[in-house]
Amino acid sequence: MKAARPLEGVKVVELATFVAAPSATRFFADQGAEVIKVESLGGDNLRYGAATEGRPDDPEENLTFDIENANKKGLCMNLKKPECFQALMTLLAEADIFITNWRPQALAKMKLDYDSLKERFPRLVYGSVTGYGDTGPDKDLPGYDATAFFARAGMLGSLYERGTAPMNLIPSMGDRQSGMCLAAGVLAALYSARETGKGEKVSVSLMGTSIFMQGTMIQSTQYGKINYPIVKQETLNPLMACYKTKDGRFIQLALPVYDMFLPRFAKAMGREAWIEDPRFCDSNSLQSGHTGAFYDTVAARFAELSTAEVSKLLTEADLPFSVAQVWREVLEDPQAWATDCFYKKNYHTGMRILVRNPIQFEEAGLPPYECGPRLGEHTQEILEGLGYTSKAINSMRHAGDIICC
Template identity: 45%
Template sequence: MSKKLLEGVKVIELANFIAAATAGRFLADQGATVIKVESAKGDPLRFTAPSEGRPLDWHENTTWELENANKLNISINTKSEEGRDALFALLEDADVLITNWRQGPLERQGLDYESLKKRFPKLVYAICTGYGENGPDKNLPGFDFTAFFARGGYLETLRQKSGLPMNVVPGTGDHNVGMNLAAGILAALYHARETGQGEKVESSLFETAVFNLGMAIQAAQYKDIGKAFPIDSSDYDNPLLSSWPTKEGRYIQTCMPNYNQYFKVFIATIGHPELADDERYFPIQNLQANGLGPELHKLISETFKTRTVEEWRTPLVEADIPFSLAQSLTDILDDPQAWDNDCFTAFEYENGNTRTLVHQPVRFAEQGKPVYTRGRFPGEDGPEILRQHGYSQERIDKMLADGSLYVWSE
């Protein structure tokens, strides 16, 4: 295997939960040395298992692996003088700092960008927040349920007009933000290597959601054209952008954004060739002028109910209609497309259990398959990391005794 893409890059991750950790995980996967700084209490992410429907077991913590595989871990009390000194020792030769701390704590401990750039001018300083660094709500606590899904427009846009907002899954918005942050870090890291000047990189849950829904948000300016979200799927401007119930109660989603391109082929494929040349339904301008979108939607929906998913698959594939079964999470675990593209790895825990773990979604041709090493326990690598930074064993023992350095044990 060739040299890892980021081998030789050193990253300090001063962050908890998911978004910032996602960026750190990406850099670690590409060969960077990522040192996660964790408090003695433990990252709150270590305790979220009951909310996710899995066992609360630090020795088999699938969420922790997803966000923190391939990293080292040191647990220091940054509020103590010795702990803060240790953190600055780690930063002396670091290329990147990733954090999701709020501005107040960062400033109180001298860890804000303006303070650190004076001491470490080449450092790439990456921060992710809930709502961005400016504005009246910049200091609010931000999670993807609130700052991304709710404030960012997902819940009100993606629900049926007649129904509740959709259920949301933790980590979805965070993963978006983390990968955005990683992209910014790489651009700033290139700049730092070329010029010797560091940079501050920022992304947030709210800003990412606004970008993700950018097409719909921009279109919302044209209030006299189209329909405002939320919309029932039966009333879409283009009824071919819908989910259809099948005979066994599953759903098939179709996507034909250019109605006029697909309508004739699609309507014949599902068994209604007599409508292909019906000027009431084609082109889309006639459909909309006649107000027949809901009627066409009902006809298609009733037609799909007459066959199973498997019975629909062949004709839709042969007609080159863009579609997919609405898969459950357990469907995805068994999806050969996911396995063949290295979305997953079979990971064996020390307790003997083998679990399916998810890789990040970027592949490199010359790097080989992604490698998964388990996320570390709090402070597991701390003494060795400090030894590598010139700390004597005597000083390390003193820090362990006074609590400025911590190593987790059973």
């Protein structure tokens, strides 16, 4: 028998759209928390992004909505109406955590900012995701991962090869990293609130998360030894580069300490002469103007070998590397399946593969999976739980203030 899920008994209210904040609450829901997702009458915009993601526009098979909103309950109402706003206040009175990604000025206008709520709900943990932070000249700018995480924080402008164009972006990658940072902070605050009786505000920005994720190179750029964007021949360590094989695949090396890894790498590639070459024999010699020559030398050797041949040589030498797989290959990766990165879900059109959160619990086991709520799916259930009568709920529905389904 599996142990109880770690967050059973915790109640979370989510007032958020798209990915970053909902990915945090999805993690809470997976771990047993009761998560109530509050949506406007139009619904979370994430419900409507099929065309740009290459998947069917089918509300009954919305993998993107499900990955952020599975295991939650859905409440749909117009918070501009007093009765609906009061229902939200009643929910917050029972909640342990409130999560939002509304922009600061919108929260202040609705009296849903932290300062407006902390006196009323002193134990409440308040979690917020923004594009650019809660302070500063750009705090009210709209922020998405493509702009705040990738572009503004330096990733997009630094990590392409000079003379080409910036890379294609991965939708929601920055959002999910920010969401998991938020989840970590909120759980720390929840622990404190239960110990002290005092709530806290936890803030995460897409820009700040990206800067943290890139911290190694953002800090190191102060020394001026390398100025991005670069061409591959300018990399400080060619043993951390990506090389093309004879059959057209790319293999990424990860040998960060040049002097330690060079002898094993050279022997594995059948090029022991590199160890004695005065240009390449150690990192000081290499970085005295010879990184480009060594990159070209390694590239030429890779071009002589197939992907299978290089993989065999590097595996036998116990050197860290990986073939650069594409997404369709990842879906079939046996190691990913062996470590429960995926699960299968039957939709009305057939079986689909979905992605799991990477955090796993040994005793509690893998979480169950219920699709994200249909728009307003649990509105009546939640309102009845707050003490609303069927007559009052029907009145709100007929007035167009709520959606029930």
